[in-house]
Amino acid sequence: MSVRTYTLQRGSTERNVLVTAARRDGSPASRVAPVSAGFVRDDGAKGSISVVAGTPGRWTPGGLVEIDPELAPGVYQFGVPDEVVAAGATRAAVIIVADDATFDPLDFDIVAFDPQEPERIGMEALAFESRIRCLTTAFPLLAVEEQKRLREKERQRRQEA
């Protein structure tokens, strides 16, 4: 058993993750029929997950599909239900249970930032609008004067047009 840790932004939706399954002797477990799955969050929420047949590359909540039993035996795609990583918790765990195999436990680190967002990793302070607001609140009276000047310029432009 190896715990798989994933870092996901809270409120992420329609996320697939790769999970691995092994037989009791440690060999990769192909064509496993899962029995059940469940989740728990550190805000106290927990529940069962209906495991359904998944499709590689497509998200379905609870969708489980082995990617390629010949090339990558024991590697499955799992569709994480949105409520597992919804806002309100910082950590969640998912367990997939099968009679004849062990799936690695899934451990979700639910964070405020977005590790997949290239511009500012989701930080609100670095958003364009936040920076503009920061500038205008640093010099609020000059900002008002600037707005007045811009409006006057616009009015003149319209009159000339």
Next chain:
Amino acid sequence: MPVHQSHTVQWGTTEHSIFVFAQRHDGTPATGLDPAAGAAAFVRIGDGATPITMRSRSAGSFAPGAIIEIDPALLPGVYSFDVPDEALAEGATEAVLVIRFPDALFEPVKFNLVAYDPQDAWSLGMTQLQDYKRHQVLRQALPRFTEMELALGRQNEEALAEHLGESRPDWAIEAGQ
């Protein structure tokens, strides 16, 4: 045994609980563990190992060293563990938690202790990105703008005082304005 479970936590975090996963030696989930039979310790980089007294607790409260099974039917082998605050205190960059039971295996849990706050959506806890810090930077970088801003403020205050029929503010009198 490799360490697979890792947590990135701001140093100084308190009352932090984590999920840990237990299995029997045959690979099946380990349910029904008795906290009294377990032992735990944490190691902070640069320090020796510190033992943790394991205990049971009721759901909802925090007790350092407490381990509680979540739901053996729904989530077999999943436990919640309350990490002692000293393990995550400022002063180290890394800590490892080890939990041992005679009839079950827990993978060691690694903590990356960081200065930023992964739960702060505004600025990840980086103070230089707070508005008041950025205002300081802007006002120091643009001193003439700052003077103009202050002058506009004075004009507005004077206009307001005149409108209300009040005398000029003290600072204006002192400045001879």
